[in-house]
Structure formats: C-alpha cells, structure tokens
Amino acid sequence: MPKVASPLGGIKSDLLGENALKLTTNACFGVMVIAVVTLTVIAVTYQPPDPWLQPSRFMTKIFTAVENATYQKDGSILITGEDVPGGIVTGAAAPPAISQSDVQAAEELVLSKVTDGVCDPNSMPINCSDPGVMIAIEKANLDKFPDIESFEYGAPVRGSDETECDIAWKFKPKKENSVRMYKDYRRYKLQLEPSCAYAVLDAGDWHSGKNARPQKFHGIDVNDSVPAQIEADDSFRKRKYLYYSRGGDYCKGMSHFQWSLLCALGEAQYLDRTFVLDLDLCLSAASNPGHEDEKVKDFRFYFDFEHLMEAASVIEQKQFLKEWEDWNSRHSGDQITYKVVSDFKVAPTQLQGEESTILWRTFELPEPDNYWYRVCEGEAEKVIQRPWNVLWKSKRLMNIVNSICGSLGWDFDSLHVVRGQKAQNKELWPNLDADTAPEALLQKLKDKIDEKRNVYIATNELQPGYFEQLNASYKVFVLDDFQYLWAPGSEWYSETTALANGQPVEFDGNMRAEVDSEVFMRGKKHVETFGELTFDCKDGVHTCKSS
Ligand SMILES: *[C@@H]1O[C@H](CO)[C@@H](O)[C@H](O)[C@H]1NC(C)=O
Ligand SMILES: *[C@@H]1O[C@H](CO)[C@@H](O)[C@H](O)[C@H]1NC(C)=O
Ligand SMILES: *[C@@H]1O[C@H](CO)[C@@H](O)[C@H](O)[C@H]1NC(C)=O
Ligand SMILES: *[C@@H]1O[C@H](CO)[C@@H](O)[C@H](O)[C@H]1NC(C)=O
Numbered sequence: 001m002p003k004v005a006s007p008l009g010g011i012k013s014d015l016l017g018e019n020a021l022k023l024t025t026n027a028c029f030g031v032m033v034i035a036v037v038t039l040t041v042i043a044v045t046y047q048p049p050d051p052w053l054q055p056s057r058f059m060t061k062i063f064t065a066v067e068n069a070t071y072q073k074d075g076s077i078l079i080t081g082e083d084v085p086g087g088i089v090t091g092a093a094a095p096p097a098i099s100q101s102d103v104q105a106a107e108e109l110v111l112s113k114v115t116d117g118v119c120d121p122n123s124m125p126i127n128c129s130d131p132g133v134m135i136a137i138e139k140a141n142l143d144k145f146p147d148i149e150s151f152e153y154g155a156p157v158r159g160s161d162e163t164e165c166d167i168a169w170k171f172k173p174k175k176e177n178s179v180r181m182y183k184d185y186r187r188y189k190l191q192l193e194p195s196c197a198y199a200v201l202d203a204g205d206w207h208s209g210k211n212a213r214p215q216k217f218h219g220i221d222v223n224d225s226v227p228a229q230i231e232a233d234d235s236f237r238k239r240k241y242l243y244y245s246r247g248g249d250y251c252k253g254m255s256h257f258q259w260s261l262l263c264a265l266g267e268a269q270y271l272d273r274t275f276v277l278d279l280d281l282c283l284s285a286a287s288n289p290g291h292e293d294e295k296v297k298d299f300r301f302y303f304d305f306e307h308l309m310e311a312a313s314v315i316e317q318k319q320f321l322k323e324w325e326d327w328n329s330r331h332s333g334d335q336i337t338y339k340v341v342s343d344f345k346v347a348p349t350q351l352q353g354e355e356s357t358i359l360w361r362t363f364e365l366p367e368p369d370n371y372w373y374r375v376c377e378g379e380a381e382k383v384i385q386r387p388w389n390v391l392w393k394s395k396r397l398m399n400i401v402n403s404i405c406g407s408l409g410w411d412f413d414s415l416h417v418v419r420g421q422k423a424q425n426k427e428l429w430p431n432l433d434a435d436t437a438p439e440a441l442l443q444k445l446k447d448k449i450d451e452k453r454n455v456y457i458a459t460n461e462l463q464p465g466y467f468e469q470l471n472a473s474y475k476v477f478v479l480d481d482f483q484y485l486w487a488p489g490s491e492w493y494s495e496t497t498a499l500a501n502g503q504p505v506e507f508d509g510n511m512r513a514e515v516d517s518e519v520f521m522r523g524k525k526h527v528e529t530f531g532e533l534t535f536d537c538k539d540g541v542h543t544c545k546s547s
Helices: 017-041 057-072 100-112 131-144 254-271 305-311 317-330 372-376 395-407 420-424 438-445 468-472 479-485 491-499 509-522
Strands: 148-153 164-173 182-192 198-203 241-244 274-277 280-283 294-298 314-316 338-341 358-361 413-417 454-459 475-478
Touching: 100 131, 131 148, 131 164, 131 182, 131 198, 182 395, 241 254, 254 274, 254 280, 254 372, 274 317, 314 317, 395 479, 395 491, 395 509, 413 438, 413 509, 438 468, 454 509, 468 475, 475 479, 479 509
Parallel strands: 241 274, 241 358, 274 314, 338 358, 413 454, 454 475
Antiparallel strands: 148 164, 164 182, 182 198, 280 294
16 A cells, blocks of 8 residues: 655655545545556557647657657657747747847947047057947847847957957847847957948957956846745745645656656646646656666756746745645644545546645556656646746756857757667667768768858767768767866856755756757758658657658
C-alpha cells in the first residue's frame, strides 16, 4: 500500500491529521483496485496532440518528432514557448524597436543645429557625447544587423583611443518570439565628416565595447529568486492551489518532464488555481551521457522562472509547504482545507466545483500510470491546453545563445547533425553514421550552403574536432568552440554558482541541447539530418511517414 508520507516531500505528517491519512489510504486502495482492473483491459496508446503540425514549414520540418513527445525526441533539440509560432500570447508586446526613420529624423534634427556648416574630419578627439555619435552608431547597427532589433542605447563613452567610442544597447533577436531583451556593447571607430555628420569606419565584435559594459538597462538582469513568503495573514488562504506530488516523471528525460509540467500547468489554468512548482528536478542519465540520474537540478538552470511567475500563477513548493504548515499551526481551529485526488482519470471537469483551498493530486500507481501527463489524456484533452507560452528557456542560457550568434556576426547557416546512439545503431539507422561523416557532409552541403559561410553545427557528436574537415569549405563552429561562455569566470558560471548556493554547476547535456536548439534556429539556412542528410528514418527503419 503506498504510504502517504512519500509524496509529501518535507511536510510533517501531523499536518494532515489522522482522518486525512485514513481518507487518503482508503482512496488509494479504491484506486488501486480500479487501476489494476482497467490496466488489464486497456493498453496504453497515448498520442499527445501535436502542437507543431500546423505551423510554418520550417518548424514542422524540425519538430515532427514531438508527436510521441515523451518517448521519441532524441533529446538534441528542446522546444519551448519562444520557438512555437504563436506560442507567445500572454505578456506585454515588445515596445517598438528603433527604426530607420527614427534615426533619420534624429539625424536631420542634429544637423539642423550645426551652425557654421563645415566640419574638419581631422578634428580629434571624437567627442563621444556629441549626439551625432550615437546616431551614426544606431545607423550602422541597423545596416549591419538586420536580424536584431534595438530598443535603447546608453550614453557612448570613450573607447581605447581618441577615434573610438564604446556604447551599450538593449536588443532582441527578431527570431526570438519572446519579448525578452538582452544587452550588447561594442567599440566603434568614427570620423567626423565635412557635412558634420559622423561616420562609423569600423564596428567592433560582440561585447567589444568594454568601457560601456557597466551600463545598466531596466529589465535586462535575471532576477528569478523565489519571492519572499506572503506576509499578509490571510493571503495564503485566499488563493486556491493545485498541488501535484512527485510521480513517475521524476528522473525521466527533459522532454518527458516538460510534457508533464505543461499538462499540470494547463490543468491549473483550467481550474483557475495556483500551481505548486517544485524547483528541484531529477533528470535521467540518458539526457546527459556519462552521468547517473541527476537529482536536485534547479528548474532555473533550464527554464525562465521569472517569466513563468509572470505568465502563470505559480508558487514555489518549499514555500507553499511552509506557508501551509505555518497557517495550520497558527489557526488550530481553522485548518486549510484540501482534497486528495489519487486517480489521474478524475477529469479536471469533475474538479471544477471543488471548494477546498488545496487540490492535491498524488501519483502512486505503478508506471506508466504515475505520470503527470496522464491527467491530460482522454476527456481532459478536450479542455486542457498546454500553455506553451509560459515556458521559456533560461535567460542565462539565452545569454550564451546570443553570445554565440553575436560572435558569428548574426550571420550564419546552421546544420543539425544527429549522431550519438543512433549513429552507432546500424540495425535501426543503417546509413546515418556514414551519411553524417565529414566527407559525406561536405559532398551534401555543396549545393545547399555557399562556400566560406559561417556554419553552426548543432549536434550530439561529442568527439572534439569531428567536423574539422568541413573547415576546408566553410567556417565551421560547434558548441564547444564557445566553452569560455560557461567556463569558470564566465557570467553564466558565476550566476549559476550563486543560484546553487556556491556550488559550481555543470553545463550539462540538457543545457547543451537547449543552446544548440536556439542557435540552430537563428541560422539563416537550416539543414536537418533526417530527410536532408540521410534517407534513414528519424525513428528507425520503416518508420518514415509517407508524405
Ligand atoms: C510512442 O512510444 C512508445 C514507447 O517507445 C511506443 O510504444 C509507441 O508505439 C509510440 N507511439 C507512436 C504513435 O509512435
Ligand atoms: C561634447 O559634446 C557635448 C554635447 O554636445 C558637449 O556638451 C561637450 O561640451 C562636448 N565636449 C567637448 C570637449 O567639446
Ligand atoms: C528580485 O525580485 C524580488 C521579487 O520577486 C524583489 O523582492 C527583489 O528586490 C528583486 N531583486 C533585485 C536585485 O532586483
Ligand atoms: C574551424 O576553424 C575555426 C578557426 O578558423 C575553429 O575555431 C573551429 O574550431 C574549426 N572547426 C572545427 C569543427 O574544428
């Protein structure tokens, strides 16, 4: 008989009282009987709806694998709300970006104020505070980076010599659906033209404007700390909660976790309840080769908790349990009411009228009946919508993504090369290994990607230098070329260490997949493995869909 203590995760059992214990135990027993009976009758033939089948051709091409989301994704790509066309529906729209006409108007205004009308191109130093300097830089950026939008510039400051100015600005890649903003700072070499306008002679690389680096912009820094405890005495009780105990999803792959979490968040949204979010994840070893199952990974390493808190109603689990307990210890005659639901087949529609403060789903049946996402099957599928828009990738990882794109000048083509286990399994993927070998790739890319282009390869091939041969025709980059972005001393390293209470955090396979996915998508041309590099089927021999 499953014990009620196991899913409590830290809550004291006296919180529940004896009656509750009995009630839950009885309920569990009933469910067990029903479940055993049903299990023998029906086989699990779950087919989650596919959010990717409708959207643009590009998305469809990459993501058809999501159909059997929890099992078949090879883990080398992770889709979140910012990748789904139309996946961003809540939250404020981004403010209008700085446009060509804005800059034009500003320039005319500045030039109209020039009194004597002739300027000396040799006059030094360049006065970085002159309004014309910022305008020239804005103009240069608009020309140089058609794939990013800029929103706000800081004051230019002197660079390393008298011909240079450093400047920081707030931007967003056009290909990112989210409204998150990032910061770049670069060094520009300028000249004063005889017309008294400034001209940019040379623009520095990504993050080259070190003197402008300290400049702060509102809404750029990550702040995903758990909000302090609700102080006002009655406010904890005023909300209604949906609490899912840990189920069989714990220690599964990332896409399984995500599929389950989105189901739970969908139910919370449907029932208009605050979802209790456990920030401690366990992810299976399979998604991080060379490791054991990894307990206690922080949700915030992978996802944007700040955005989740804004876009959905959530409360962090430890805080929730503490507040629950605190309330009950302070109000002995007025305990928080809750209802335990231990059968995933109890549909959300049946719970709509539930008055209890806490609706508590437990998942104690044998696998696969203890997966959260099973709540969203059957009848529930018609009413619950997975709220993709609330789940974005960690901004700390996105900073790495932007640094990579920035280093490639926002101008590169990308290649997704699936190797790993699949390349080794000749029975299911007879040609994959040979088709994705460097010589074969060179041959196949000839008519797809122009010579000398920057090419980013998103791949689960971990052998260093494996794709080196492609450098003969292209400028090839893989994730490991950018190790300095997560190495000790990097921004990511110090921020994640702080999040983990001083423990260094490994840049693991799941994070690699997230970064690879996003860089891949920001490329100009995309070449996929299945269907383009090889005729092997994505899921093994004889599984190709006839189209
Ligand atoms: C989904 O994956 C499971 C487990 O690998 C498999 O048994 C099932 O047949 C798959 N379903 C589809 C529709 O491919
Ligand atoms: C630089 O330009 C600013 C703004 O026009 C002006 O206030 C300042 O006096 C200039 N500095 C020099 C040294 O000319
Ligand atoms: C971070 O956000 C919390 C509220 O969620 C706020 O109390 C805190 O002051 C913020 N910290 C910083 C550094 O902005
Ligand atoms: C290709 O050459 C560049 C230097 O030009 C290097 O940084 C990169 O690591 C090389 N790519 C591979 C896959 O070896």
